[in-house]
Amino acid sequence: MNAREDEFTSATGGGPAGTADAGERNLAPATRSPHAPASPQPAMGRSRPHESARAQVAGAATYVDDIPEVKGTLHAAPILSTVAHGRLRGVDTRASEAMPGVRGVLLARDIPGDPILATFVHDEPIFAIEEVRHVGQVIGLVVADTVMEARRAARQVKLDIEPLPAVLDVRQAHGAQSYVLPPVVVRRGEPEQALASAKHRLSGQLEVGGQEHFYLEGQVAYALPLEQNQWWIHSSTQHPGEVQHWVAHALGLENNAITVECRRMGGGFGGKETQAGHMAVWAALAARKLRCPVKLRLDRDDDFMVTGKRHPFAYDWDAGFDDHGRLTALKVTMLANCGFSADLSGPVADRAIFHTDNAYYLSDVEIASYRCRTNTQSHTAFRGFGGPQGVILIEAILGDIARHLGRDPLDVRKANLYGVGERDITHYQMKVEDNILDPLISQLERDCGYRRRRLEIAAWNAKSPVIKRGLAITPVKFGISFTATFFNQAGALVHVFTDGSVQVNHGGTEMGQGLHTKVMQVVADELGVPFERVRCTPTETGKVPNASATAASSGTDLNGRAAQFAARNVRDNLAAFVSGLDGCGAGAVVFRAGQVISPKSTRSFDEVVKAAYANRIQLWSDGFYRTPKIHYDKVTLTGRPFFYFAYGAACSEVAIDTLTGESRLLKVDILHDVGASLNPAIDIGQIEGGFIQGVGWLTTEQLVWNDKGALSTHAPSTYKIPATGDVPEHFRIALWHEGNREDNVGGSKAVGEPPFMLAISAWEALRDAVAQARGDGQAPLVAPATAENVLHALMST
CATH class of the missing domain: 3.30.365.10 (Aldehyde oxidase/xanthine dehydrogenase, molybdopterin binding domain)
Incomplete structure (x- = not known):
């Protein structure tokens, strides 16, 4: 180990476990064996093992691919476009059909019902018809006796595609007014006047990347014909009802002819909310044509190439603020990279608007959201559903304001928190009635020793020329309910x-x-x-x-x-x-x-x-x-879209190597609000998992499309999700003591998505370390903060 490596290990807390704070975690107590006598105590509020x-x-x-296959089951594999945008002039399947085990090929002409998927916007073809719009778009299927025979044969299909100009950059799409849906603008007050009269003014841009779902169980469906033109579909889906509707629509049948079953998924994270429906439709169409059961299971590479990701966003912002860093005006332009079709981009972009405030009162504000069409996969739901893309922007703005003023970022954040009276109404006109932000953040600040640690980090950075540390506390206020009210x-x-x-x-x-x-x-x-x-x-x-x-x-x-x-x-x-x-x-x-x-x-x-x-x-x-109480105008995006808010805060400490750009997450302290927990062990597990998945989005998970529109990072060899080594030894989680003030089941609060955004504290800590390393108060860091991007931020002018 050389001197610099030894310094990094020391800075990041490496070395043997068992030190003072190594492995300290507020985990739930061990649970009773199910073979022991039943407890007379209530079931709710206790840590119990997951039922499976x-x-x-x-x-x-049993997962879908484990279900014993009915005799005669065939297997399908997709035929994928190799061009980002082009005119589909012909599909030659002769070589493929001559291969061993191949039983047939499906193209758009084999669809008996509507050739367009039954999405709300009705803009995505089941199979490409006359045009291909991204590399990896499914043009058809090859069906064979085995999975490998189908996959090998699919790669032998010859495609005649005349290339057309492709739009691969979200700013290019915005400049060309290439949108999947009309823009949406939410406005309160007079931001232009407020900006003009602001004591201080700062503007900037931000780029935030997407994220691959990387569920352990890939996309899969198994379609079985039943008697009298009825169908049974096993689907790894978060939305069986939508799969039922989509399959019926494609087959030209009524919904009552289709039954969809899902015992469990090996992860979903939003990737199986709509896009599991594609697999089921494709498998059912193949089963109908060949009159036998058909299973379709994508391999990991094809899953990457076919399915959508978290929406990448680009932002322009202009903020006015006072000497304490309190916002007095804000104008934001959001560019959501939606891919080639709308999918769920409308509600995702809406929620990004709703959560641009995060925990902070915005007096005079305008948020313009553009839903941009590009020639990539159609991006879709992902844990947080646009919320993280809203929250990260306001946290970045407040971090920049704090550095501009030379103030502690936590003090600037606390100065902007929602309060009472005039400061408790969101920019979409919902009153924040259950506000616990200030006491929750203050408790975490005390419990984690934030002020002391800031002094220690400043002293460390003053004497450490290579390894620099950073620290940040960021909160989350996340609205709970579907923004599409009828789903509640x-x-x-x-x-x-x-x-x-x-x-x-x-x-x-x-x-x-x-x-x-x-x-x-x-x-x-x-x-x-x-x-x-x-x-x-x-x-x-x-x-x-x-x-x-x-x-x-x-x-x-x-x-x-x-x-x-x-x-x-x-x-x-x-x-x-x-x-x-x-x-x-x-x-x-x-x-x-x-x-x-x-x-x-x-x-x-x-x-x-x-x-x-x-x-x-x-x-x-x-x-x-x-769900009671909820309502809002989906045109103006005003009203009460959420039943209640879930709150939390996280303190993250990081270190960066200024010579390599490598970073490490050293310590994490979380205080999170789940109301009266129904199952503390499960809730703490969700907080842990959500936080680490968020850290992956913001540090290592970088999606890269080449200049031809092909996704270069389409396998674990090129796309890095967090591993056990990325989890800090010091990872403490505590639950807020108060139950839900709204009448929710058991007094609980939702826990799946809100903790994801606590990971923004790690990204803000990295920006803090970058700014301290630069010495000029600037932190031009994009997300994800890969080693390359950290180095770029350190060296950029």
């Missing part, structure tokens, strides 16, 4: 069987986030039975129809409450039955710890269920929930 954890560890949890509804079924066991089915999907576990906890407590008596069955359109996507962090909020209502209906039926037996009011009957207790008797739950069945009492019910 043991099966997953043992390799016994859910249904569920609860069945109580005659032996007292319970089965629940709901419209949400399980992608590893613990949704089924939490719903089972809610149902167990509503019926007063041990958690172990409840099972969750696969999500299926034939049970709960028209379900919304499992997205927007609202899976438990919606489906948990719907399941709670369904269980309550069964419980009320049983209570009425017992009240008739004992001559008491139904309200006096209590369900607890597997017992049904009235003022006159105590019976086991199982005993009551058997007696109720014998007396023809309904032991199953449905439940339905619609």
Whole structure:
């Protein structure tokens, strides 16, 4: 180890574990074995294992590709465009069809229904028809006896494509007014006048890259023909109802002919909200043409090339502020790189507008959002759904303002926080009623020793010529609800069987986030039975129809409450039955710890269920929930789009090597608001995972398209997601002590997406280190902060 390497190791806390703060994490306590006697304590509020954890560890949890294949199943592989933009003049499949095992080829002419996908904007062809619009666009399928035979044959299809000019840069698209949707402008006050009269004024640009979902289980679907032109689709999807609709639309059938099932996904992160539907449509079309079951599973390279990513954004901004760094005016132009079609770009860009304020009051503001069309993959939902692209901008602006004024960035952030009275209304006219920002941030500031550490880092940087450290605290205020108001509804079924066991089915999907576990906890407590008596069955359109996507962090909020209502209906039926037996009011009957207790008797739950069945009492019910209070005008983007806000704050400390650009995340302290946690172990896991995934977006995960429009970073060899070595030893997580002030299930708050944006603290800490290394108060760092980009920021003028 040379001297500089030794200095970096010392600066970054490398060396043996077991030092004072190595490995200190506020993890949930160990949970009881499911083979132990059932606990009489409530199920909610306790750390319990994920309902599939043991099966997953043992390799016994079934994913779509694990389902035993029906005899005669064939396999499909996509034929991909090799040109970013061009006229499709011909497809020669003769060589492909002559290869061993090939059973057929599908092109646009083989679609019996609408050749355009059933998206809201209706702008994306199922297969390319006369034009290709990105490298990797699917032109058709080859179907063969085996996966490898199909993939080899697909690569032998000869394409005749006449190249056309391609738009590959978002600023180029904006200049050409190439948009997938019309621009949207949200405005409050008079920002031009406020800018002109501001005590201080600063402007700038920012570039933030996209992100590959990199789910462990890739995109996959398995289509099985049933009798009488009905279809069963196994899909790794966050939105079975949409898959059902898309498949029916493509086959020219009604929705009732299609049943979609999803037991679990090996990760989704938004990548399977809409784009899982493509796989299902393609597999179903192949199955229809060849009249046999067809499975389509993309390999990792094709998955990268075919599917969309997190939207890259470019920004121009102009800010006015006072001597304390408090914003008095702000004008922002947002350029969202949407790819070749709209997909979910409209609502993603809308949410970026909604979250441009993050935790801060904006008095006179204008945000202009342009949804730009480029010749790349059609970008789609990703954890945070545009929120991170809004939050990072305002955090970057406040960081620049603080350096411009020579003030501590945390002080500038605290000066801009939402307050009360005139400073509690967002720029989209929603009142912030549950504001805990100041006490939460102040508690984290004290707990992590922020002020002391800033002095220590300044002293370190003064004597360290190569390794520089940085520190930042950033908050998050994240709105919880679908911005498309009609998605904020859910249904569920609860069945109580005659032996007292319970089965629940709901419209949400399980992608590893613990949704089924939490719903089972809610149902167990509503019926007063041990958690172990409840099972969750696969999500299926034939049970709960028209379900919304499992997205927007609202899976438990919606489906948990719907399941709670369904269980309550069964419980009320049983209570009425017992009240008739004992001559008491139904309200006096209590369900607890597997017992049904009235003022006159105590019976086991199982005993009551058997007696109720014998007396023809309904032991199953449905439940339905619609989120209250929400409304907004989708034209002006004003109103109350969110039921409540989830809050949090993170303190990150980093080090950079000024000679190589290498960086390391040293310490992370998080205080996050999940309300009254339904399952602390799962919630802490979501905070950990969301934060580290956010760190990947902002530090290592760089998507690179070459000048021909081909994605160069399309495999783990060229695209780096965070690994265990990127997780700091000092990684402390604490949960805010207060329950949800809104009437949400169990007093909880959503946890899936908000922690992702806490990772912006790591990026701001890197900018702090860059500025201290430069010595001029400038931090021209783009995201992701790869070693190359850090070096560029250090050397740029």
